[in-house]
Amino acid sequence: MIKENDKNQFFQIEEGFSLDSLYIGSIQTINHFLVIVELKNSGSYWISSNTIEKLVSILDKEYKPKKKTNYLLTSYFIMKRDLVGKLFVLSAIDTLLMKENKVNIAIDGNASSGKTTFSKQLEQFYDCNVFHMDNYFQKPKVNPADEISYYASNINFERIKKEILEPIHNEEPSFIQKMDLRSHTLLEPETIPYKNISIIEGAYSMHPYIFEHFDLKVFMKVSYFKQIKRIYQRNGFKKLFQFLIKWIPMENRYFKNLEIESKADIILRKVK
Structure with missing residues (x-):
């Protein structure tokens, strides 16, 4: 049994609960910032006790209740409201790991929807590698015989396959070249040791050219x-203008014409 934290009651599990049989139950609002998440011993969304303990540990560092609150005796934990949607991503990853030893995750979505931030948050929960689509820009290349190539023509999918996806499939280290986004030049290659959880984040990570490589697809909206x-x-007015006239319209055509959002397993909306 995991005992409640005597100081702030962040986490409590009743006697009789199996730590391998925890499921997300009802979610009730406490205030504008926090919710209480009930845990059940059956349901649709399984989540590991290890993930919950890490989540509670992270929240415990960020938030301290001013006074102890008396709740009905139940199994629960308390978390920030704006993280609730991401809780179901954690559940999906845990469920996949229970079935398979290897999980590949794509995080696609609107510019400035929080994709990079979320991938960094996931690194706090899992021993994983995070790869960024920004490192695979190229001068636009279109194959007239392939209609799909018009979408994300500025992304080098062959490099992504060679540097990331093929090594992951073979459970080998990845040899990647990050990009200097100011000069648009490739940096010296670096070796990334293989890990069984891999995340590729950024616009076009759910593109048909690489879609089949992922076990979990997350789409983030804003x-x-x-x-x-x-x-x-984040970028100032000059960069904003470039986004407005070029990058955002390109991404929106990709999302709409290839129906990317509808192909996601989980959709998250940025709330602030």
Whole structure:
């Protein structure tokens, strides 16, 4: 049994619960920032106790209740409201790991929807490798005989297959070349040891050219207003203008015409 934290009641599991049989139950709002997530011994969304303990540990560092709250005796944990959707991604990964020893994850979606941030958060839960689509830009190349090549013509999918996907399939180290995004030149190759969980994040990571390589596909959304605001805050007006006239329209055509969102296993919406 995992005992409750006497200081702040972040995590409590009743006697009789198997730590290998935890499922996400009802989610109730506590306040504007927090929710309480009930744990059950059966259901649709299994999650490992190890993941919950890590989640609670991370939250414990970020938030301290001002006073101890008396809840009904139940099995539960407390988390931030804006992380609830991501909880189901953790559940999906845990479920896949229970069945298979290797899990490949794609995180696609709108520019500034939080893809890179989320991939970094996942590194706190799993011993995984994260690869970024930004390292695979190229001068646009289109094959007139292949209609799909018009979408993401600025991405070098052959390099992605050679440097990332093939080594993962063979359970071998990856030899990758990151890109200097200022000069658009490739840096010296570096060796990435093989790990059984691999995440490729960035726009076009669910492109038909590589879609079949992933066990879990996550699509992240953000409203147009929030997208513009975040790009401006992060990159300034000059870069925002480039996004507005070039990158965002290109991505939106890809999402719409190839029906990318509908092919995702989980859809997350950026709430702030």
